[in-house]
Amino acid sequence: MQIVSNTELPFEAPPARVPASRRAVEVRAASVIYPAADAPVRALQAVDLDIEQGEFISLIGPSGCGKTTLLRVIADLEPISSGEVRVNGVSPREAREARAYGYVFQAPALFPWRTVLANVMLPLQIQGQDRARAQAVAREQLARVGLAQFEGKYPWQLSGGMQQRVSIARAMAFEPRILMMDEPFGALDEITRDGLNEQLQQLWCRERRTVVFVTHSISEAVYLSSRIVVMSPRPGRIVKVIRSTLPDERHLGLRDTPEFMQLAHQVREALADGHH
Numbered sequence: 001m002q003i004v005s006n007t008e009l010p011f012e013a014p015p016a017r018v019p020a021s022r023r024a025v026e027v028r029a030a031s032v033i034y035p036a037a038d039a040p041v042r043a044l045q046a047v048d049l050d051i052e053q054g055e056f057i058s059l060i061g062p063s064g065c066g067k068t069t070l071l072r073v074i075a076d077l078e079p080i081s082s083g084e085v086r087v088n089g090v091s092p093r094e095a096r097e098a099r100a101y102g103y104v105f106q107a108p109a110l111f112p113w114r115t116v117l118a119n120v121m122l123p124l125q126i127q128g129q130d131r132a133r134a135q136a137v138a139r140e141q142l143a144r145v146g147l148a149q150f151e152g153k154y155p156w157q158l159s160g161g162m163q164q165r166v167s168i169a170r171a172m173a174f175e176p177r178i179l180m181m182d183e184p185f186g187a188l189d190e191i192t193r194d195g196l197n198e199q200l201q202q203l204w205c206r207e208r209r210t211v212v213f214v215t216h217s218i219s220e221a222v223y224l225s226s227r228i229v230v231m232s233p234r235p236g237r238i239v240k241v242i243r244s245t246l247p248d249e250r251h252l253g254l255r256d257t258p259e260f261m262q263l264a265h266q267v268r269e270a271l272a273d274g275h276h
């Protein structure tokens with residue numbers, strides 16, 4: 001993602017203290033039990049989590065611990081079995097209907113028969129925006145992820161990293177205050193992933209949207225996050241929340257600093273504790 005400055009977007013630092021109702025996300029004693037033919041699967045157990053506006057939160061934990069489930073619960077893609085979830089002070093459904101968030105899936109999930117531009121336009125058109133307006137917004141979003149030159153291409157003509165940037169542009173089309181990302185760079189090679197991490201970090205720094213990001217990578221979590229939420233193996237519980245001590249503006253070289261390594265060590269220890 002080449003970062004293009006956008007003067008129309010106000011640079012909003014998160015307020016020091018946000019009233020409870022203005023929290024981006026509030027999760028209270030949330031449990032999710034999936035029905036299954038043999039024994040029900042308890043995916044989340046009594047999870048409590050508050051996310052303030054403008055935070056970058058990573059959810060990290062072993063495979064199957066419920067990271068995706070927690071993200072889906074916040075996004076109204078999965079019902080909770082018990083507990084309560086609020087997004088921007090309203091129910092997840094109301095937040096979804098108000099287009100409060102954009103969602104980026106593990107795989108880009110683009111329509112192969114639509115051009116890049118038409119893929120980004122689609123949710124806007126479904127919402128009823130007229131073609132010219134949808135096209136203008138889609139073009140702007142593509143420019144922000146550095147893909148202005150590729151709007152006429154089809155997804156299969158792009159690399160995996162470029163396809164994921166199209167997905168990010170599509171998720172941003174409604175200018176959501178919250179961006180939810182489910183391991184968006186997990187399938188990419190390390191160099192591409194580093195580049196996208198750096199650009200996502202810059203995007204967050206510039207626009208201060210709230211981001212909830214699922215990852216398996218300790219280094220990715222530490223590099224990107226303002227807080228790292230470490231989860232235990234199933235049933236998913238929160239083992240520890242680690243607040244970053246790194247500056248908001250980060251470059252990849254930070255990963256070689258003692259401060260970064262110390263944070264990575266804390267995350268690794270918390271993951272290990274979760275197994276006990």
Ligand SMILES: Nc1ncnc2c1ncn2[C@@H]1O[C@H](COP(=O)(O)OP(=O)(O)OP(=O)(O)O)[C@@H](O)[C@H]1O
Binds near residue numbers: 034035043065068
């Ligand atoms: N629809 C479903 N029905 C039954 N079980 C499910 C369903 N979706 C998820 N699960 C189970 O719930 C648990 C949590 O799954 P989830 O996908 O949230 O974990 P995760 O931490 O995101 O895993 P990964 O890191 O491998 O993507 C897993 O054991 C999974 O098999």
